[in-house]
Amino acid sequence: MDPRDAIAQKRDGKRLTAAEWQAFIRAYAAGEVTDYQMSAFLMACFLRGLDREETAALTQAMLDSGRRLDLAHLGRPRIDKHSTGGVGDKVSLVLAPLVSSLGVAVPMMSGRGLGHTGGTLDKLEAIPGFRTRLSLREATAELEAIGCTLIGQTDEIAPADRKMYALRDATATVEAIPLIAASIMSKKLAEGLTGLVLDVKRGPGAFLRDLDAQLELAQTMVSLGADHECPVVALLTAMDRPLGRACGNALETEEAIQALRGDGPPDLMEVTYALGVEMLRLAGITADAGDARRRLEGAVASGAAAGQFQRIIEAQGGNPAVVDDPALLPQAAECEFYTAPRAGVVAAVRPRPIGYGVTRLGGGRTKTADSVDPTVGFVITVKPGDRVEAGQPLASIYARDARGIADGRACLDEAVAIADAAEPPLPLVSHRVSRAGVEPYAAA
């Protein structure tokens, strides 16, 4: 196979057969297709598109490039959640312990920060000692022992996808629906799930900015799941402002711990419960949304969810005492308030400048090999629609030094708008997409 033939076909807007997808992805995983050939191919895919069958073939080829978790012996439903990525989105850190404390196995494989969005692995690694690089054997043992594992994509799972994901980030080819859908689903299908819940972000902080594209992504993933007898339910959730208050790795981990202890911000809890309800329903724990919601709230109130997070942290080499004392998380050298320049109504808290701001402070990556500083970021205590007085603190900036504080201030100047009036924000959860189609979301 000459890789240029496949590249030229996609370049010219032709479709590849399933066998051609298999051959091209296998050759890439084997190093016979170079990174620079793959990135030209990905740009051609980005600009020319993939049809439904090609997307399925790409998903299958990436899935086949690695191993799969075989978890049937757990004897429990195995449900995961995946988010398309947002700012302040620490839902996974809350949801995995919470749902797994209710008898559902959660084999959660997450990613790192990408573009303006944070990554679950980076947040978990803010916990001293926490290891996200487990082998499949270790992950399986943890699932057997405590019903949950929070790991990175190992070398064994969809290695072709892992390499492509890093390339796409570096080559401005992230925002393509078939590539996003195939990337997510190849990893998730390798987890041996019996169901998957997707959190598809909406609004200016989402990778895909327009509602049609978001719904198409959700429907594509529902359909890819159906191909593999893995029922998928997607919720569209708001990313026109950060979720919760904290943005930055250790800050978000702290907020997730607060949420597990019953003290999370209302918007974070709403989204977490909405996704958790779908997970419990897919797991067959209960068919009733109201019942599912009460179980979730109960697990928080009883301390079961927080206790489960401690067990996960301990199993993965971290210091479980952070759950009782979040001050054990690494702390920024400098912290200053950001105050309202005028009185008025908060008209916008823009996620992208916040997300890029975290990166600028040292808390995100511009290259895959960059290391991240877990301590830096923002805690933004106002939401769009809030009335504020001049000089009122709106946020705290956490930075390494005075220059970081100044950079953070500039980011907030760009992100936070105060005006005389504000448009209403997006509903926290707006649509539910399943094999039954697209429905408006109705909260439990």
Next chain:
Amino acid sequence: MDPRDAIAQKRDGKRLTAAEWQAFIRAYAAGEVTDYQMSAFLMACFLRGLDREETAALTQAMLDSGRRLDLAHLGRPRIDKHSTGGVGDKVSLVLAPLVSSLGVAVPMMSGRGLGHTGGTLDKLEAIPGFRTRLSLREATAELEAIGCTLIGQTDEIAPADRKMYALRDATATVEAIPLIAASIMSKKLAEGLTGLVLDVKRGPGAFLRDLDAQLELAQTMVSLGADHECPVVALLTAMDRPLGRACGNALETEEAIQALRGDGPPDLMEVTYALGVEMLRLAGITADAGDARRRLEGAVASGAAAGQFQRIIEAQGGNPAVVDDPALLPQAAECEFYTAPRAGVVAAVRPRPIGYGVTRLGGGRTKTADSVDPTVGFVITVKPGDRVEAGQPLASIYARDARGIADGRACLDEAVAIADAAEPPLPLVSHRVSRAGVEPYAAA
């Protein structure tokens, strides 16, 4: 600068400013933009296009990435020829000695085989000892001593272009007019020329297959030359069949030597003289095409051209005795005739299967790092329109072993069509493009 910004701009069909082109190409030459980022960028350029100003800015940026030959002290016109690449195209090996024997300095920088086309450097290196990797200092000394040099693109000349050219070959992004024009012109302008003649190939063996594209390429390069006070004349020549008879490195070098000694195939001589006439006119040796043609024929007849090739070979470390005794060139282990399967008229000798056939026999590259076997290839003794009998030899196959002979036979089965009648071939030279515009070509 984040390379992804420039990639995303091109991806979205926006234009880059001259300063953005400079910054992106400079960062690539410095290794700050990776190969995989550049190849995604090149695919976006391929699919979205570059406007006239962007093409000029890219040319300038690639030119600025390296050094230039300063040859004003030669006190002679400095004219080069460049071909867009074909099969059997050994014109440079004939033209450079021929024109430089008439008092024109020819600082010729050539390339290697690319796709189905051969490369002048590979052909020259079939001569035992011939060095094409000269420093600019060595090349300048050779020009001072004998008025010609035949070299590869050194690390000093347009290094950004050199890296991009290799990437484009590997990523199916060769056939884009602005990229081709900028690549050629950045190298040629670095040669310090007072004029340039372009051989733009037409027909199914050309990189650009359609006449509009070929004319646009010619006009783009004429215009880029004018930006730098380097007059450019382009001739469109036939590549619906190989040029001459020999295809393969040593075989073509042997044919070029025969041509210099007055025994070249008629089509090769026609194209060589047509380009040579333009070179002598641009050099100001004579304004009259007929006079120019007679001078060229005279230099072949007198042995001046062949003697000049000997001097060039000697200056570059090769064995000059090959000019008197081409049997000193490396010889293939196996040689067999290919005969006509039926009587009829030769309807096609398709260049692409011939060119890819040379590669398949080991005489070309599928990866930049591949080494080539100079001995293999074809000598095809018929031309489209020739009447042939069943069993008549049409070609000789030169190969390393019996398997190569069989592969060569399969290539010729694909390349050579015999039918009851044949369409007329393309005229050898059809159009002349200069600042005056596009004209039909009138032979001297």
